[in-house]
Amino acid sequence: MASLHPNESSITPEGVSTFEHVVRHLHLSPSEYATSAKLKEWVRRNKDQKYVPLYLLELWRFDVDDKLFGKTAKPPQRAA
Numbered sequence: 001m002a003s004l005h006p007n008e009s010s011i012t013p014e015g016v017s018t019f020e021h022v023v024r025h026l027h028l029s030p031s032e033y034a035t036s037a038k039l040k041e042w043v044r045r046n047k048d049q050k051y052v053p054l055y056l057l058e059l060w061r062f063d064v065d066d067k068l069f070g071k072t073a074k075p076p077q078r079a080a
Helices: 020-026 028-033 037-046 054-059
Strands: 064-066 071-073
Touching: 020 037, 028 054, 037 054
Parallel strands: none
Antiparallel strands: 064 071
């Protein structure tokens, strides 16, 4: 799973996103992401600078400061 985030600081020297590096460090499987308090805190602190899967931003209802577009917005809601 490669990061699609345009911010190069989101990519580690190993070629994975910082998000992927963090979940590996926390020994989380994708099914554990949503219930991890440590991951949620990391996302809260880094959501405006690092790649984070959209579904987690939606799940945790985090606003995102999107500097690329110069606005603060909530992530779009997925269609039902």
